[in-house]
Amino acid sequence: MEPKSLADALKQPDVDKWVAAALAEIEAHLQNGTWELAQLPPGKRAIGSRWVFKIKRKPDGAIDKYKGRVVAQGFSQVWGVHYNEVFASTARMAAMHTVIAIAATEDLELESVDVSTAFLNGDIDAEIYMKIPEGLEVEGNPQPGEDPKHWVVRLLKGLYGIKQGPRIWALKLHSVLTDIGVERTDCDHSVHVYRRGDDRIVLPIHVDDLLLASSSSTAIQKVKAELASHFKLHDQGPATSILGMKIECNRTTRTISLSQPGYIESILETFGMTESNPAATPMEENLKLSTKMSPSSPEEKAAMKTIPYRELIGKLLYLAIATRPDIAYTVSVLCRFIENPGLSHWHAAKQVLRYLRSTTHMKHSYSHSPTPDLFTTYSDADLSGNPDNSRSTGGFAVCIGGGAVQWGSRLQPHVSLSSTESEYTTASKVGCEIMWMQYLFEELGYDISRPSPLLVDNKSAIQVAKHPEHQSTMKHVHRAYHWIRDQVEQKEIALSHVPGDKNPADIFTKPLGRLKFCRFRTMLGLHL
Numbered sequence: 001m002e003p004k005s006l007a008d009a010l011k012q013p014d015v016d017k018w019v020a021a022a023l024a025e026i027e028a029h030l031q032n033g034t035w036e037l038a039q040l041p042p043g044k045r046a047i048g049s050r051w052v053f054k055i056k057r058k059p060d061g062a063i064d065k066y067k068g069r070v071v072a073q074g075f076s077q078v079w080g081v082h083y084n085e086v087f088a089s090t091a092r093m094a095a096m097h098t099v100i101a102i103a104a105t106e107d108l109e110l111e112s113v114d115v116s117t118a119f120l121n122g123d124i125d126a127e128i129y130m131k132i133p134e135g136l137e138v139e140g141n142p143q144p145g146e147d148p149k150h151w152v153v154r155l156l157k158g159l160y161g162i163k164q165g166p167r168i169w170a171l172k173l174h175s176v177l178t179d180i181g182v183e184r185t186d187c188d189h190s191v192h193v194y195r196r197g198d199d200r201i202v203l204p205i206h207v208d209d210l211l212l213a214s215s216s217s218t219a220i221q222k223v224k225a226e227l228a229s230h231f232k233l234h235d236q237g238p239a240t241s242i243l244g245m246k247i248e249c250n251r252t253t254r255t256i257s258l259s260q261p262g263y264i265e266s267i268l269e270t271f272g273m274t275e276s277n278p279a280a281t282p283m284e285e286n287l288k289l290s291t292k293m294s295p296s297s298p299e300e301k302a303a304m305k306t307i308p309y310r311e312l313i314g315k316l317l318y319l320a321i322a323t324r325p326d327i328a329y330t331v332s333v334l335c336r337f338i339e340n341p342g343l344s345h346w347h348a349a350k351q352v353l354r355y356l357r358s359t360t361h362m363k364h365s366y367s368h369s370p371t372p373d374l375f376t377t378y379s380d381a382d383l384s385g386n387p388d389n390s391r392s393t394g395g396f397a398v399c400i401g402g403g404a405v406q407w408g409s410r411l412q413p414h415v416s417l418s419s420t421e422s423e424y425t426t427a428s429k430v431g432c433e434i435m436w437m438q439y440l441f442e443e444l445g446y447d448i449s450r451p452s453p454l455l456v457d458n459k460s461a462i463q464v465a466k467h468p469e470h471q472s473t474m475k476h477v478h479r480a481y482h483w484i485r486d487q488v489e490q491k492e493i494a495l496s497h498v499p500g501d502k503n504p505a506d507i508f509t510k511p512l513g514r515l516k517f518c519r520f521r522t523m524l525g526l527h528l
Contacts, residue, residue: 002053002054002055003018003053004053005050005051005134006022006051006134006135007134009022009051009053009068014066017066018053018066018068020066021053021065021066021067021068022051022053022068022135024068025068025069025070025117026070026136028116028117028120029070029120032117032120032121032157033156033157034120034155034156034157034158034159035130035153035154035155035156035157035159036153036154036156037151037152037153037154038129038151038152038153038154039150039151039152040129040150040151040152041129044127044129045076045129046129046130046131046152047072047073047074047076047077047082047128047129047130047131047162048072048073048076048130048131049070049071049072049073049130049131049132049133049134049161050070050071050073050133050134051068051069051070051071051133051134051135052068052069052071052160053066053067053068053069054067054069055067057262058241058246058262059240059241059244059245059246059259059260059261059262059263060246060261060262061261061262061265061266062262069160070133070159070160071159071160071161072128072130072155072159072160072161072162073161074161074162074163074165077128077162077163081126082126082127082128082162082163083125083126083162083163083164084125084126084164085164085167086163086164086166086167087167088166088167088169088170088207089170089188089189089190090190090206090207091188091190091191091204091205091206092188092190093321093322094398094405094406094433094437095188095190095191095204095440096204096206096211096242096243097258097404097405097406098375098400098405098406098437098440099191099202099204099211099213100211100213100247100256100258100366100405101256101366101400101401101403101405102202102213102400102444103213103249103256104249104254104255104256104366104367104368104401105254105366105367105368105369105400105401106215107215107251107254107368108213108214108215109212109213109214109215109216109217109220109238110211110212110213110238110239110247110249110256111211111212111220111224111236111237111238111239112209112210112211112212112236112237112238112239112240112241112242113210113212113224113227113233113234113235113236114208114209114210114233114234114236115173115208115210115227115231115232115233115234116231116232116233116234117232118169118173118207118208118231119158119159119160119165119166119169119208120157120158120159121157121158121169121172121173121230121231122157122158122165122167122168122169122171122172123157123158123168123172124155124156124157124158124168125164125168126164127154128154128155128162129152129153129154129155130152130153130154130155130159131152131153132151132152132153133153158172166207169207169208170207173205176227176230176231177192177203180194180223180226180227181194181195181196182194182201182203182223183195185440185443185444186439186443187436187439187440187443188204188440190204190205190206191203191204191205191440191443191444192204192205193443193444193445194219194223195445196219199214199215199216199218199219200214200215200219200444200445201213201214201216201219201220201223202214202444203223206242206243209242209243210227211239211242212224243322244260244262244263244318244322245258245259245260245322245323246258246259246260246261246262248363253367254367254368255365255366255367255368256365256366256367257363257364257365257366257527258322258323258363258364258365259323259361259362259363259364260319260322260323260324261360261361263318263319264319264356264360265360267312267315267316267319267353267356268353268356268357268360270315271308271312271350271353273350273353273354273357274357276350276353276354276357277354278354278355278357278358279351279354279355279357279358280355280358280514280517280518281355281511281512281513281514281517282326282327282329282330282351282352282355282356283329283330283333283348283351283352283511284348284351284511285511285512285513285514286511287348287511288385288387289333289334289336289337289344289345289348289387290386290387290388291336291337291340291388292387292388293337293342293343293344293345294337294340294341294342294345295340295342300342301340304340304341304342304343304346307341307346309337309338309341309345309346309349310338310341312349312353313331313334313335313338313349316331316334316349316352317331317335319331319356320332323364324356324362324364324526325364325397325404325407325507325508325524325526326359326362326507326517326521326524326526327352327355327356328395328407328408328409328508329393329395329409329507329508329509329510329511330348330351330352330511331352332393332409332410332411333348334348334349334352336411359528361528362526362527362528363526363527363528364403364404364524364525364526365402365403365525365526365527366400366401366402366403366405366525367401367402367403368401369400369401369402372450373450373452373453374400374437374441374446374448374450374452375398375399375400375405375437375441375452376398376399376400376453376455377396377397377398377399377430377433377434377437377452377453377454377455378396378397378399378454378455378456378498378503378504378505379394379395379396379423379426379427379430379454379455379456379505380394380395380396380423380426380456380457380503380505380506380508380509381393381394381395381412381416381419381422381423381425381426381509382422382509382510383416383418383419383422384415384416385509385510386411389415390415391411391412391413391414391415391416392411392412392415392416392422392426393409393410393411393412393508393509393510394409394410394411394412394422394425394426394429394430394508394509395407395408395409395410395426395505395506395507395508395509396408396426396430396433396505396508397504397505397508397524398433398434398437399504399524399525401525402525403524403525403526404504404524404525406433406437407508407524408433408508409508409509410429412425412426417473417476418473419458419460420458420460420461420464420473420474421473421474421477423456423457423458423460423461424458424461424464424465424474424477424481424484425477425481427454427456427461427465427484427495428480428481428482428483428484430454431454431483431484431487431493434452434454434487434492434493435487435492437452438452438492451491451492451493451494452492452493452494453493453494453496454493454494454495454496455496455497455498455503456495456496456497456498456503457497457498457499457500457503457506459497462495462496462497465484465485465488465495466485466488466495468482468485501516501519502523503520504520504521504523504524506520507520507521507524
């Protein structure tokens with residue numbers, strides 16, 4: 001059990017581990033020079049502080065380490081006084097997947113590091129005073145007759161909890177990376193590239209977690225050494241996890257697999273579904289959820305407030321984004337009822353849990369692929385599938401090395417009058433994702449002169465994109481969607497047909513039967 005305060009930590013059965021974590025935290029602040037003791041100036045207000053204790057676990061659920069953090073109560077900071085800018089970019093999950101897939105297809109070294117006490121490295125950009133953390137006492141500094149309560153600490157470096165903490169850390173990290181010759185990509189500011197002669201290292205970064213992918217182990221060690229001269233690093237060697245995802249590399253078969261068994265098991269335990277009956281699919285075939293199933297009376301709404309629907313969907317969202325595209329459609333549908341869910345929606349959410357129980361250890365894999373294309377994109381759409389407003393759902397998957405690196409299931413913002421229109425407008429939106437992928441590969445140093453394939457299972461939509469003459473059923477479509485015509489004409493995108501039973505993007509548009517669902521799931525790189 002994780003303690004709520006320092007006093008609570010001292011009452012835990014594993015008190016020695018929590019005390020060691022707290023002492024390590026204070027030692028880190030003393031060595032770092034995070035703060036200095038000061039008297040609170042007249043007219044100034046000190047923000048609060050507290051201890052946060054957490055057990056960090058590995059992707060399989062095993063305990064990694066005990067962590068104690070002194071955290072500033074940044075919610076009391078005042079804009080313009082204690083902070084100004086707070087934005088800090090993080091890598092898109094698609095970029096992280098892409099780098100991992102490239103490492104698999106090209107048999108690259110894949111290693112990871114994290115920066116210990118990362119936020120303490122940022123240089124503070126405002127005058128901030130904080131109350132002395134619990135457990136620390138002022139000794140020797142107060143003069144006779146002075147009230148110790150007037151003594152506070154003035155922050156000199158960043159600290160967890162302050163609003164600008166992520167930003168000043170990101171600026172510090174960018175400054176160091178620039179000094180050692182690492183360039184930031186324009187299409188994703190959290191993806192960096194290091195080039196020296198024939199050596200190239202790709203570094204996707206999420207706050208303080210860094211992946212390093214390169215054909216040269218020597219180059220990786222060199223960059224690690226340079227980073228270690230500026231920050232205290234935890235060198236994890238060959239990557240085994242990132243952002244809660246378990247990474248398994250097989251250099252013999254040139255395969256890299258991602259999974260989240262520990263995360264799934266924790267969800268099942270939290271919602272009491274560890275002994276539930278397993279399900280073959282995340283949603284029953286042909287099920288149509290609508291707002292008509294939402295509670296309407298005050299009594300029904302009050303009863304639903306006791307059900308943790310929002311909490312469950314929040315946990316499933318990360319899973320659907322990180323490693324499980326097979327539940328992406330179901331989760332996107334369940335999100336539509338987050339404000340007023342009914343029992344039918346709750347039962348549908350529990351169906352996802354029953355499906356996860358049967359696929360807890362499923363792996364999302366990438367491997368070597370002989371195709372000359374850097375990536376292949378699939379697009380699909382249903383027609384008027386939403387019973388509430390007759391809007392269509394579009395889905396897509398961008399695949400590298402036999403596995404999806406980017407995917408999505410989105411309700412269209414308009415009502416389509418034909419399957420041609422729904423497929424065409426979805427393909428146009430998916431084209432934007434293709435262009436982003438092209439920009440990313442170009443900045444990583446790849447040749448993107450070859451058109452990127454976009455596979456659609458509607459021949460009429462392809463005809464509209466290639467030869468738009470006399471399409472009376474499409475004359476009302478907004479001109480913005482015709483953007484894809486220019487990309488096809490300029491040979492940026494190669495639009496072609498794929499049979500419906502070979503289009504895995506169908507899994508993102510509607511609930512499917514078991515056989516079809518499992519076939520498309522495999523095509524996305526998911527294997528039990």
